């Protein structure tokens with residue numbers, strides 16, 4: 298109990314540290330986490346291999362599209378033949394319906410290059 302309290306205090310002070318004090322990558326990943334929380338967590342769980350309304354995104358970078366077992370992907374996604382390279386992820390989050398017409402995922406539009414960088418950095422950290 299005491300140890301738990303202590304570790305959460307330590308965690309809090311780590312999270313409260315200004316972004317500039319963190320390593321560049323850590324800062325980007327953290328910014329990406331916030332964008333993810335804001336735009337994606339409603340449908341994508343961060344628990345490994347747990348599908349909610351959307352498929353789990355753990356390990357999504359370089360994964361083949363529509364490859365999570367037990368998730369009911371749209372026919373469009375299954376037929377897309379895509380691999381989630383950084384380039385395709387960029388296209389997906391800037392306009393998913395243009396990349397895969399007929400997808401079941403609600404339209405998202407993150408077109409700001411820096412926001413895309415942060416989000417992709419965060420997705421890469423999901424292992």
Ligand code: HEC
Nearest residue numbers: 336337340350351352362363364370371374400401402403
């Ligand atoms: C309203 C719910 C919803 C939101 C919000 C949402 N998604 Fe999705 N996402 C889905 C669904 C449903 C699918 C499956 C689409 C299909 O089969 O056509 C999906 C599929 C994906 C895939 C393909 C995964 C695979 O296994 O092939 C990626 C990558 C993805 N989403 C990323 C994101 C990101 C990043 C965000 C936030 C910017 C986001 N999604 C927001 C519901 C959502």
